[in-house]
Amino acid sequence: MSFDLWLLFIPAAFAINILPGPNNMLAMTNGLRYGLFYAMKGGLGRLFAFVILILLTATGLGAILAASATAFYILKIVGAVYLVYLGYRLWRTKTEEIDTSAFTVSEKASTYKIVRQEFLVAISNPKAILVFTAFFPQFLVAESPMLSQFAIMGITFIVLEVIALFLYAISGKQLSFLTRTARGQKIMNRASGTLLIGAGGLLATSS
Structure with a gap:
């Protein structure tokens, strides 16, 4: 994976990491209820799940893409279209205020829980495996070893996920305007959607 391609991967991946999905909303809620420290510890469960999904994706796709150049090309086109679709859906997503009046700050938390x-x-989120299946192949170079490319992308994705986890966890207390209000959610959705549409369009037309 070239350095230029990796630099393109980072903002596109972070657009996915920062989406206000179930895990990010859960991190924000945990940050509000239990504080930043416990929310970050809870996020270890998410990271472990994503590592499993990335490994499964790399194993399955690596075998397919190494065997067929046609499959490689088709998957890249389908994946690029899917990224554009995700970006469009984000632009069209309805937002709503999040009611946090029932949350109590500094409740005792079970780390295991x-x-x-x-x-x-x-x-259990089916969209996660779809994202990895559609997104990662966009940045693969068919002539280079698949395993090393998946490793670079996987590690980068997990690091960016930690950043997203931190931002949502701390937003439960300090940055609530970014995610708890409909206006903040709309801004985030449209910024992420624009990045995904741009990445999908660029990758669909690249060699």
């Missing part, structure tokens, strides 16, 4: 909850939410 919040780690398990984050893990189950991530591993």
